[in-house]
Amino acid sequence: MKQLKYSEKAVLVGDDAADALIHYARVISDHGGxxxxxxxxxxxxxxTVEATFLLTASTVMMVESTSSDLEPPLNSEAVQDLRRRIDVIVRPAQLEPESSWAEDSLKDSDIM
Structure with missing residues (x-):
């Protein structure tokens, strides 16, 4: 369990969610999003409540460990989504170069 400090408020969240959120915040900041x-x-x-965090280049956030014995809230789907968002930004999909219309017509012709 970690304590997440955001906008003068502190909340508790599971380690994986806190780590994914702070990593995503850095990626967002690095890419100006x-x-x-x-x-x-x-x-x-x-x-246990739902909290929405606005992440920008000027977001001030801190994550620290705690000695809490509370059971962390479930965020497995949100953590997977954060990891996917990070991958989309850090490893954008490679586009295949488009073939020209001439190459396509040669492939489809009966000349060969």
Missing amino acids: ADTVTLRVINPNGN
């Missing part, structure tokens, strides 16, 4: 991410967190009142 912005995005929102919703995670299930434990708020200061001890309730």
Whole structure:
């Protein structure tokens, strides 16, 4: 379990979700983008709630370990989505070069 500090508020979240969120925030910042991410967190009142984080180049966020014995909220789908978003930005899909119309017509012709 880790404590995530964002916009003068601290919440608890599982290690994998906290690590994925801070990594995605860095990637977003490095590429000049912005995005929102919703995670299930434990708020200061001890309730499990959904929290939405706005990530930009100016986002101030800190993640630190805790000694909490609470069970972390489930965020496995959100963590997978964050990893996918990171991959899309860091490893963009390679486009195949388009063949010219002349090459296509030669392939389809009966001349050969």
